[in-house]
Each structure stands twice: as structure tokens, then as C-alpha cells.
Amino acid sequence: MVPEITEPAREASKQPCPPRVLLKGGLVADTQARMLVRADVLVEDERIAQVVPEGVSVPEAERVLDVRDCLLLPGFVNAHTHSYATLSRHVGSGLPLEPWMVHTWANTMGRTAQETKLSALLAALEAVKTGTTALLDHLGGDVMTTSAALEAYDELGIRASVAPMISDLALPDTVGVPTGQWPAASHANSPAFLPANANELLAGTDELHRTWHGRNGRISVFLGPSAPQRCSTGLLERCAELAEKLDVGVHTHLLETRAQAAVPPPPGARSWVGHLRSVGLLSPRLSVAHGVWLDGEDMADLAESGVTIVHNPQSNLQLGSGIAELGQWRSRNVPVALGTDGVNCGGSMDMLSSMRLAAILHRPGQPDPARWESAWSVLELATRAGAHALALADAGTLRTGMKADLSVFDIRTSTFATHEDPLASLVFSSYDHRARWVMVGGRLVVDDGVVTTVDEHAIVAEAAEVHQHLLRRNDKYAEMARAQQAFLTRVSAEATPPREIMPFRR
Numbered sequence: 001m002v003p004e005i006t007e008p009a010r011e012a013s014k015q016p017c018p019p020r021v022l023l024k025g026g027l028v029a030d031t032q033a034r035m036l037v038r039a040d041v042l043v044e045d046e047r048i049a050q051v052v053p054e055g056v057s058v059p060e061a062e063r064v065l066d067v068r069d070c071l072l073l074p075g076f077v078n079a080h081t082h083s084y085a086t087l088s089r090h091v092g093s094g095l096p097l098e099p100w101m102v103h104t105w106a107n108t109m110g111r112t113a114q115e116t117k118l119s120a121l122l123a124a125l126e127a128v129k130t131g132t133t134a135l136l137d138h139l140g141g142d143v144m145t146t147s148a149a150l151e152a153y154d155e156l157g158i159r160a161s162v163a164p165m166i167s168d169l170a171l172p173d174t175v176g177v178p179t180g181q182w183p184a185a186s187h188a189n190s191p192a193f194l195p196a197n198a199n200e201l202l203a204g205t206d207e208l209h210r211t212w213h214g215r216n217g218r219i220s221v222f223l224g225p226s227a228p229q230r231c232s233t234g235l236l237e238r239c240a241e242l243a244e245k246l247d248v249g250v251h252t253h254l255l256e257t258r259a260q261a262a263v264p265p266p267p268g269a270r271s272w273v274g275h276l277r278s279v280g281l282l283s284p285r286l287s288v289a290h291g292v293w294l295d296g297e298d299m300a301d302l303a304e305s306g307v308t309i310v311h312n313p314q315s316n317l318q319l320g321s322g323i324a325e326l327g328q329w330r331s332r333n334v335p336v337a338l339g340t341d342g343v344n345c346g347g348s349m350d351m352l353s354s355m356r357l358a359a360i361l362h363r364p365g366q367p368d369p370a371r372w373e374s375a376w377s378v379l380e381l382a383t384r385a386g387a388h389a390l391a392l393a394d395a396g397t398l399r400t401g402m403k404a405d406l407s408v409f410d411i412r413t414s415t416f417a418t419h420e421d422p423l424a425s426l427v428f429s430s431y432d433h434r435a436r437w438v439m440v441g442g443r444l445v446v447d448d449g450v451v452t453t454v455d456e457h458a459i460v461a462e463a464a465e466v467h468q469h470l471l472r473r474n475d476k477y478a479e480m481a482r483a484q485q486a487f488l489t490r491v492s493a494e495a496t497p498p499r500e501i502m503p504f505r506r
């Protein structure tokens, strides 16, 4: 029932891109100088061969795109998302994370490989259409289903780091509420109440790495412990060792909600960040999503260790998790990237929405406008900083020699007609975030607004059908989630974190 990729699309996806593509006369974002430059960009194979001011001669190209009325940006990097969520868009909506999560699990339980592939295709479609060229998918599931998501990314042609999301503790231990205190009817036969086998989880990641890492120069496999409080100390230590051995990144959630901040770290650790240090995970390899409930010492530790925090402003608001202290992170020089989170808590895969929120959400707490985020600074978070988090050494800027990962936005709309700063218009004012052309590694994945590698309409039509099927098929689990909802909502509300939330603290 899930669409097989159509043969013509499959053929198209195999075809090499033309050896040379010239993007002629566009407004090119020089993110280092923070200015737009009218220039020609020549792409040869997978790289940017030349960026030259308009008028300077460039070699002939097999394909020339007239981008005079367009903005050329480095492709966005979505440094934290969960692709499964595209088939669960409104599951658990209107709830805080703790009860929301059990609804999400209920809906995703037993996903087949084909369903997982479909959700990844949907996520990647939405991503490339809005100018994203690379994403990090923190994805739960077994080797077979995760392989299906990787297949989706490979076929669609987006750059993807998949961090298989693993956790070996049973749900009651992860929220610090013993099984005996849960409503009895709420967890009979719930797989979430059983611990998982750490050996098997790590063997799965290892196998995925062996099979997929480096595929077509676009796929990587990271370690993906779900969150420190959801993993045993042994599993976290072994994640650190395996990441070192494989020389790959590690991605995890960290201190997202009040309830998580109220779960005490293991004995001997000052905080959950201290625990990450003691298991050997604090290093530039690590990126952590959310970090809403970090204290000053945590931030200093992350900055010193070169850990990237991935800011997911919409998800933090939509789940009522809190307002992360972006200003504090920035003034302490913690590396920061941006993500959307899964679309069932972050709205969509549109990175421009994340950029807009990141730019304005923190202004009320900062009286000095010179220190506010700008269109340029959030573009930097969404491109170069994201590329760093995904270990993409030669992506994230539009410069000669870099990977040709770029997005092209048409500026012939009312948004841009009366504004002299097209980048600011795009970030603060645009109501239509679709990119006209998107290139990943020199290949046009979106060509004049159309995704070239897969059949978008067939995928969207199938998604609607599969979503209804999942609701029916997993209703028995949804019933369990409904029985846990009130209890977990109370756990969330009554959690007493070690500090008060200070949404507008300077």
C-alpha cells in the first residue's frame, strides 16, 4: 500500500546530474561577510566550482538557470527531527511531552518497513521543498525499519544523518515514577514497560553503520541514545566507545521538560550534563536537542566541550516545555544549531519557521537590540552550525570548493517588492517558504518547484490512507495511552525541577 518509488522516478534518481550547472545572476548569500552579492555560481559534479561576480566570464555549462530574481542560500541543515512523526502529525496534540509521548508511541508501535519508508519520504519531501538539503533523523525502530528510512533518503537524494534512537530502560524508570504508582489498567502488555537489551541495540546501530554509512556520499549513521535518563550508564558508556571507534557523531535529547529536569541524575553526578561527562560523551561529536532546563554550569560544560545544542523553538513552545535560553548559550559561546523536531510537536519540516522563531522569541529578554538575533545570525545557525553538528565538513556555505548544497528562493512576490533586504524579508515576512530550486551535492532535487526524484503526489495520497490505517490498527495501544494520559499530565505538572523556569531571563 505504500508507494513503491515509480520506475521513471527511480531512473531519474540514478541519473547523474549534468556535469556543469550555471546559476546565473542571482543574489548569493555570503554568510561570512553577511551580505548578498550579485554573482554567478558554477557547479561542477558535486561541488561549487566558482562563485564569480556578475560580468566576469565563466566556462560554458550544460544547464543554465536564470536566477536573476532569486536568492541563493546555502541549503538548510535540520539538526534534529524524527521522520516517523509525518504519519502521526496530530497524535497527542495539545498535551505536554510526557503524556504526548505515550500517544506517539501508541501510534508508532509496530510500524512496518514500508510505513517507515513512507514517513521518511514525507519528511524529506517537506524538507527539500522548503530549502533543506541535510537533516538528522533521530529515529526509533529496528534494523529493517531504519534501513527503510535510509533507503527513502537515498532515493530522494537528500543528505541524511540517521541516529538510531535507542534506550534500554523501561518507561517508569525514565520518568522517575515506579511501576507500582501507575494506574494498573494503563500498562498491561505495554512493551514500553519492559527494558531493552543494550547489546542488541548497539549491534543494530553497528550493522546499520556497516551497511549504510557513506552511501553515495550523502548518508551517515550516528549513535542516538534517546536521552541520558532513558539509558543505563553502561549503554551510554558503550555509545561513547562505539562513536569513537566508528568516528561518528552522537545525538541525544537533553533536559527538554520540567519533569525531565526533576529526575535526579545517577549518584555522584552533579547534573545530567555531569553524567554525560562521566560516561565519556561530552565532546565535539555530541549534539543535544532542546537543553531547555540547563543551568549555568551545564552551559559552561557544554561550551568547554564543544557540544552543539540543537534549538527547537516551536517544539519547545508547542509541548509547553519552556523557553530555552538561547541568549545565555550564545553569550557563553555554546555552539548552537537549529532543528524542527518531529512535525507532531514542531509543526513542519520548514526550517525558515524555526529560524523566524529563533530570531524573535528571545528578544523580550534582551534589552540591548544589538545583541538580538538577526536574519543573518539565524541563517548561520541553520546552515554552517548545522553542518558542523552533522559532521559535514565541506557544506554549509556557498564558497568555491564546497559541496553544492544550496536552495534558491524566488523573490518576485509581495514579500520582497518593497523591502531592500531580501534575506530579512524571507526570514521575517515570507508566507510561502517553498524553494524554486534545491541542489544536493550538485544534483537538482527540486527543479522549478518540482521534486525530481520521487512521485510527490503518490506519496501524499498514500500517506492519508496509511494514517487512517495506523489509527485503526493501533487503537489498542491508543487506549492504553488514554489510560496513562491523566496520570502523566499530573507527573508533568507536579514536577519540581531544581530551578524555576525563567523564560525571559537575561
Ligand SMILES: [Zn+2]
Binding pocket: 080, 081, 082, 138, 253, 289, 341, 342
Ligand atoms: Zn525530538
